Amino acid sequence: MNWKLDEQLCFLLYASSRNVIKAYKEILDPFGLTYTQYITMIALWEQDHQLVSELGDKLQLDSGTLTPLLKKLEKDGRVTRIRDHADQRKVYISLTDAGKALGEACKVVPERLLQCVQIDKQKARELYFILKDVYKDYLEDDKS
Structure with missing residues (x-):
């Protein structure tokens, strides 16, 4: 084999991922969000009032990463963390009004990212479906 x-x-996946996250940093800084906070907020904008464990599963983040991130979002007034009265081990995360308003403001982010990575919408769509298949296969292998 001739290594290149x-x-x-x-x-290519690794380098592209790093470059996209770097572009996100510039886009998200004005909103006061890191990339990981952004994807967490997306999960909450998609479905408000979730268990921390559900969020961790969706985002593929362990509690050691997710807990400090949620504490920061709570400190910034974007989410609330509420323990279940019946089972104190369960913690629910809900959006505040400020967190919901941030969702409206962040609607420009995907378009700005496309401009940064300089890929047309058709190629981005094709790439999306390829990566979705790779991700789906990974999840299915992980369950077996």
């Missing part, structure tokens, strides 16, 4: 780094799918 830029011909390795793993490297």
Whole structure:
């Protein structure tokens, strides 16, 4: 085999991911969000009032990463954390009014990202479906 780094799918995925997250930083800074906070908020904008464990599963984040992130979002007034009265081990995360308003403001983010990565909408859509298949296969393998 003749090794070439830029011909390795793993490297292209890794480098592209890092570059996209770097672009997100510039886009999200004015909203006071990190990339991980942003995807957490997306999960909550999609479905408000979720268990921390559900969020962790959706985002593929462990509690050691998710808990400090949620505490910061709570401190910033974007979410509330409420323990279940019947089962104190369960903690629900809900959007505040400020968190909901942030969702409206962040609707410009996806379009801004497309401008940063300079990919047309058709190619972005094709890439989306390819990556969705890769992700789905990973999840199915993880369950077996």
